[in-house]
Amino acid sequence: MSNDRTFSTWLDDVEHRRRAAGLRRELRPRTAGSALIDLASNDYLGLVRHPEVLHGAMTALRRWGAGATGSRLVTGSTTEHQLLESELAEFVGAEAGLVFSSGYTANLGAVTALSGAGSLIVSDAGSHASLVDACRLSRARVVVAPHSDIEFLRAALATRSEERALVVTDSVFSADGDLAPLVAMHQVCRDTGAVLVVDEAHGVGVRGEGGRGLVHEVGLAGEPDIVITATLSKSLASQGGAVLASEKVRAHLIDAARTFIFDTGLAPAAVGAARAALSVLTREPHRAAAVLDRARDLARFTGAATPESAVVSVILGDPQRAVDAAAACRELGVHVGCFRPPSVPEGTSRLRLTARATLDEEELALIETVLTSVVAGASA
Template structure:
């Protein structure tokens, strides 16, 4: 029976140490939290600048609800597009140095919508093997041929492009890879896009607000500009709120507005949220002190954590993965940290490749030096005793 099969599959997940567990917070997002009824020091949010609980954003969201109400009422192309949405899109586009932008409800919806709007059968998508699942799903929905190149391997990508006769091609990549913390070779990827007449689609979910001057993102950090670039930024991470945006050349965005199904066929995000995001952009733009604090914590973490059995993966970003390898051992490590009041998520297949299970340490500007010291001390001790 169907239910018997499902229950057997759940049991298999348990045996393979792959069953996910959801925890419940009783306090706002922040390093020091109450989770499942106990006090915990958390290293698992993507709130990189510590803005999710910022009083200015709380007030801006409340003021937005007073001004615009609780919901939008319809999709953007029916009656759910408000003046404050226009203001936010114009501000986002200018902030990342693009002509135009579209605001969507989530980063997943943005990534799911862009590729099917630009490519179809007979076309080709060239994707980094470690791209986020939403980019993979967007490529599959486009019905274009999906060619995945080894992570960060520009030479392998070059060979794939040289043998492609697809009429429309797109190179697709994360900027900061969410489970490894390393950076895509964006300069080389744009050069290939120019040489082979491709779009270059960059998901900057973990770079927006953190990388580049004033937090303008990975493209600004690399000094890149081109009409071929389509930029996707997420607003639920460093921006501290929710939503995402796609930015690029004006005609490209005009086409996406007409063809991107995840934009057309969904209710618009609440305008109150757009008003709060305008306040968040101000904090990001003037947030050099927060970014400096975050970078200091990253340097401290890497300097203090010297491992012999486990491996701290190379990363200069807020994502600091500690690769353990075995699923059960990774779960046991996460549980041992939890027992000490430290919340660090265990990441296992299929999110990461088989044999590379890890802890994903996420640092934020809201952490302190003593918080980091407590975590590194626990990890070093547990490596010797677990």
């Protein structure tokens, strides 16, 4: 049997197993002007088509061109990037910021550059895939802590032989929408000389005063042993990522973060859009509270627990049941997320609903009708 035939057979076998388990994924391109009500996107503040955000993108596009033209260290850094970094840092209460091409590369860059051989990383079991991959690439010893288990975290740090240690976690966990116990985690880090890396992808724009994030909300903004990572693709309606920390951390990442050094800079249009979105949020802080209000509506419609973030999970268990329920919602005019393994643990496949600040009363009425019907049918 040829190598090509062996490879092809392997691909066929893998696809068959995935399909049998209800885990086959398909791309469904959106169409412009779709009438579907969107409860699947991460446009939490409803800014992706805001006139000021579009104007910010177009202004940067005309000024700087379509692409960054190179890595940030060569030609890809513009004054627009620098302004966004300082504005983001000021917003969340950090000393400095560094913009990456995505939230994923921000996490990879921060964790790998701040750890390395001879260090320890303790990662929460619920951490996002980008943090998981960062741990795998770090060359550090990695310990996965049970979700939000403070005593396990304390023991892992207290008994380590390594001089340097990182603790990595989401602030708002992307699948369940629950909050990390950041105050307790930081105290353990402070007691044991570790650094806490917090991914605020789902926190910025939703939690904290005016959407400044969970780190700011719990009074830890600006602490020297906390490193915040964030994405621009959710509440800030654009694309890209950032690390927000001390000036020393920023300088170190410029020298050592491979996903910063060797990656093309974020496109200027995305930078301009993110700056404009941040400006709108700063001027209209009520949008953050509105997200949580709409999330409570979604929880009420589905019988889910009271949410702490924009994310409302409706656990159905079986992957195919979740796929069928999502399809039923779509047929009735509502687009919802469908999370299955490996995105979530086995037996917890779900509809993942994301609230948007700008949902109106007419949309909410239809959403209630659809979700009540579909969830009842899927749970029967």
